[in-house]
Every structure is written in structure tokens, then in C-alpha cells.
Ligand code: ADP
């Protein structure tokens with residue numbers, strides 16, 4: 290299946306520009322402040338309202354610095370704290386990391402465990418082998434199957450990590466951390482907390498495929514659109530409740546095509562190969578880190594297995610678009626979808642979620 294060229298540059302989530310019609314003009318209040326940063330391989334836009342302009346500007350500037358630092362510290366293939374940690378883990382050594390990174394790794398390990406290992410930031414070597422440790426998508430042939438099989442056979446997993454205070458070690462030297470599947474979500478959560486602590490009561494943080502909000506957009510909620518990955522359109526709009534995040538993962542932003550096959554940057558840790566069958570997954574949750582991790586995990590799980598994985602990760606509101614253009618949604622997501630002019634691009638099929646299952650016991654400190 291090919292996706293139209295123009296969809297390739299479309300972020301999966303876009304801010305709706307007004308309370309209703311897509312494309313209408315945003316009414317700008319006097320105390321609205323907006324800044325854009327280039328981070329995590331994407332534009333991060335922060336808009337604050339309802340705070341004195343000076344307070345909002347200073348708060349956003351500080352948040353920008355914090356996001357810059359996170360970008361550097363958590364980068365999967367450039368010099369920084371994570372790269373140093375990866376070198377230590379590969380050498381079988383333990384290493385002390387900054388408290389924020391230790392907390393992020395704990396969260397990542399718990400989310401990975403809940404996902405049954407479908408979201409697993411320990412598979413950095415596989416992601417690198419497929420050529421995705423670069424700013425531009427790879428062009429060329431897939432890596433040799435034997436090289437991938439050898440990496441999979443070493444079973445790198447987040448549950449190989451032991452985190453004692455701020456000290457991290459791995460029982461398995463094949464672990465190489467790549468936080469790309471949930472770092473953006475986690476960073477937007479932290480940034481939102483910082484903005485709130487600085488006195489900003491209403492804000493939206495938007496970073497290519499991920500949105501997190503604080504408060505409301507004046508008298509109405511912050512409203513975002515889920516883009517239609519097949520064309521220049523919108524699947525639906527969603528009004529976000531204060532504190533909520535919406536994250537989308539898909540196969541149409543970072544990928545390469547070879548021999549008529551699309552190779553996505555989302556890798557199935559079980560096969561070591563890019564996931565198949567899914568064009569995009571959107572997850573709505575109060576935690577951006579969880580929504581981001583779950584969007585990746587459910588893309589790996591695929592069109593049949595995903596409800597179990599969603600339940601295990603504790604997410605209820607999910608929208609999935611499959612290769613054949615089918616739109617699947619949980620009841621909790623369906624209730625939140627607001628049709629846009631022209632309606633849904635395809636009928637939305639509601640998929641029941643099993644009861645939330647208790648997370649498996651796979652933590653080791
Ligand atoms: P985006 O970066 O477009 O928001 P994702 O949140 O799905 O998309 O993250 C994809 C990134 O996550 C990949 O570029 C890679 O760095 C990493 N990754 C790929 N597959 C997995 C996986 N199964 N588990 C954890 N991380 C993954």
C-alpha cells in the first residue's frame with residue numbers, strides 16, 4: 290500500500306485552529322504567548338494563555354532549556370549521558386546517571402514490562418541496524434537477515450536493567466537504550482509540570498505526533514485534530530481535558546521503501562523487523578509517556594493483538610488505522626471523537642477492550 294506523498298510530511302496530530310471549523314483563524318487573546326523549538330527531530334510548539342505575558346515568556350524559555358537538555362541527555366546516537374550509559378552497559382559496567390534519566394528508565398522499564406516487551410527501549414542495536422540512528426531516513430536495502438537474527442537471539446530487554454538509586458546496570462551487554470518511542474511524551478509531561486509550577490494555567494505543547502495540554506483554551510477545551518495519514522485531511526477532532534496527552538505513532542513519517550515494501554522505524558522486538566499492517570495508532574491518556582509508549586507498542590502488536598496490550602498497559606482510548614484504511618477505535622476513544630466536516634474517512638469500528646490485567650511481575654529493582 291502506498292501513502293500519498295503529501296501525507297509524508299504531515300504530522301499525525303495537528304492543533305485545530307478554532308473551536309469548530311478546521312482551517313478557521315484562532316482568536317488570539319492579549320495574554321497569549323507562543324514559542325517554537327526544534328528538538329527531538331521535530332518542531333516543538335508551546336502556546337500559553339491566561340498568564341501575564343512576562344511570566345509565560347520566562348516559563349516557556351526555561352522549559353525550552355530543559356527540553357534542550359533532555360534532548361541532549363537522552364539522545365540515542367549523539368554524545369551525551371545516554372550514549373555514555375550505553376557504552377558502560379555494553380562493557381558490562383554499571384554507571385550513575387542523572388536522577389531524571391534514572392526515573393525515566395524506571396518508567397520505561399515498567400511500561401515495557403506491561404507491554405509484554407513490544408515496547409522495549411533496550412533494542413537500540415536493532416534500530417541502529419535498520420539505519421534509523423540518523424537524522425534522515427535510510428535509503429538502501431534492509432540489513433542482512435542473519436545480522437538481525439543474531440541481535441534478536443541476544444534478547445536485549447528493559448527488564449535486563451537493574452536500577453539502584455541512580456546507578457544503572459544490565460545483566461545483558463546486548464542492551465542498547467533508545468528512548469525514541471516515549472522520550473517525547475515524557476519530555477512534554479515534564480515540560481507541562483514545569484509550566485504549571487511557574488504559574489501558567491493554560492497551555493498546549495505540540496511536538497510532531499504528540500500533544501500535551503494544561504488547563505483549557507479560554508472558555509473551551511484545547512482541541513486537536515488527528516490527521517488522516519492517507520490524504521491531506523483529518524480523521525476527527527478531539528477536545529483534550531486538562532492534563533491529557535494524545536500521541537500518534539505511524540509508518541508514514543520515518544521509514545524507507547524497498548522493493549514495494551515499507552520499512553517503518555517501529556521495530557518488532559520479537560522478529561527484529563519493522564512492524565507491518567498498521568498505518569497509525571493514536572492513544573489518549575493523562576500520561577504522555579504512557580500514551581507515547583503505548584502508541585508504539587500497539588503498532589507492534591498489530592490489528593489483532595492490540596486490545597490485550599492496551600489493557601495490559603492501562604490505556605483505554607485508542608484509535609488505529611490499518612493498512613487497508615480501516616479505522617478501529619475503543620469505546621473510550623469513540624466517545625471522544627468529534628467528526629469534522631465531511632465525516633470520518635471510513636466507518637469507525639468499535640473494538641472492545643478486555644478488562645485491565647494486572648502488570649506481570651518483571652521488575653528487578
Ligand atoms: P515518533 O518518533 O514518530 O513519535 P514512536 O513514538 O513510535 O514514533 O517512536 C519510534 C522510535 O522509537 C523509533 O525511531 C525508535 O527510536 C524507537 N523504537 C522503534 N521500535 C521500538 C520498540 N518496539 N520499542 C521501543 N522503541 C522503539
Ligand code: MG
Nearest residue numbers: 470581582585
Ligand atoms: Mg511512541
